[in-house]
Amino acid sequence: MVGPGPNPLQVVGIVYAVLFVVIAALLWRTGRFSRTVRYLLLIVTVLFGFLFFSPMLPHQFQELVLRVDSRIGFGLLGGLIGIGVMLVLTFLFGRHFCGYLCPIGALQELAYAAPVPKVRTTRKRELSVARGVVFLVLLGAGLGAGFSLLSLFGLREFFTLTLSTGSFVFAAVLIISLFLYRPFCRVICPLGVLFQLATAPGWWKLRRTDACINCHTCERACPTGEAHSTDLQGECYLCRRCVEACPVAGALIYGPQAPVTQAGGE
Numbered sequence: 088m089v090g091p092g093p094n095p096l097q098v099v100g101i102v103y104a105v106l107f108v109v110i111a112a113l114l115w116r117t118g119r120f121s122r123t124v125r126y127l128l129l130i131v132t133v134l135f136g137f138l139f140f141s142p143m144l145p146h147q148f149q150e151l152v153l154r155v156d157s158r159i160g161f162g163l164l165g166g167l168i169g170i171g172v173m174l175v176l177t178f179l180f181g182r183h184f185c186g187y188l189c190p191i192g193a194l195q196e197l198a199y200a201a202p203v204p205k206v207r208t209t210r211k212r213e214l215s216v217a218r219g220v221v222f223l224v225l226l227g228a229g230l231g232a233g234f235s236l237l238s239l240f241g242l243r244e245f246f247t248l249t250l251s252t253g254s255f256v257f258a259a260v261l262i263i264s265l266f267l268y269r270p271f272c273r274v275i276c277p278l279g280v281l282f283q284l285a286t287a288p289g290w291w292k293l294r295r296t297d298a299c300i301n302c303h304t305c306e307r308a309c310p311t312g313e314a315h316s317t318d319l320q321g322e323c324y325l326c327r328r329c330v331e332a333c334p335v336a337g338a339l340i341y342g343p344q345a346p347v348t349q350a351g352g353e
């Protein structure tokens with residue numbers, strides 16, 4: 088069943104999200120996405136998460152699966168439109184939503200910026216498979232038994248500052264995020280599955296140019312193992328670590344695969 092249609096708040100949210108992604112992509116493309124912009128966007132997004140519990144698409148995806156339109160924040164149709172629009176934008180421009188617009192992702196990103204020792208894993212395939220299994224369990228539990236798997240992670244409680252078992256679970260995820268890059272995104276998030284699939288064949292991504300000296304510095308800097316020239320970047324969160332680590336100006340640019348004519352991304 089499809090519930091109530093779009094309401095004004097929902098339309099504002101979708102317009103904000105579309106503008107956010109398009110402007111972020113243009114800033115990347117023209118080399119204006121600086122470290123300052125990066126932290127500014129992350130902080131604004133986290134604040135919006137606490138103030139409005141939005142945009143919280145993973146939570147809304149779960150409610151779509153449960154078909155509980157009253158808990159999505161807007162109608163089921165609006166939820167479908169919002170996720171559909173984000174999937175198209177992700178195909179076109181990469182995971183700007185995950186990188187900077189999702190409060191869950193932004194909080195983990197800020198946590199990982201803390202100066203503590205990091206745990207790197209090169210098992211990106213295994214992580215993606217694990218998240219795929221979680222995705223199927225979420226669908227099965229939601230459609231078959233009306234059970235919300237994501238409710239175990241207390242997203243709503245955490246961002247509305249409500250004490251519960253779930254909010255402590257998400258707090259634990261954040262503590263893990265200090266050491267391990269985006270554990271919720273890479274293992275749990277149902278939208279991560281869809282966004283990875285949308286990004287892999289996507290249009291604008293990080294590309295190497297002829298200026299690349301093949302020093303592998305970007306690959307060592309990447310927390311998700313997506314910086315090799317042959318990687319599809321389905322798990323690239325546009326964190327900029329590769330760009331900032333690269334010793335050669337113009338060796339890494341963001342944009343369509345061809346023609347490679349403009350230095351950007353830095």
Ligand code: SF4
Nearest residue numbers: 185189192272276279
């Ligand atoms: S993977 Fe999911 S939780 Fe992580 S940033 Fe993307 S939508 Fe948000």
Ligand code: SF4
Nearest residue numbers: 309323324326327329
């Ligand atoms: S280091 Fe580069 S390739 Fe790796 S996730 Fe960050 S922006 Fe993407």
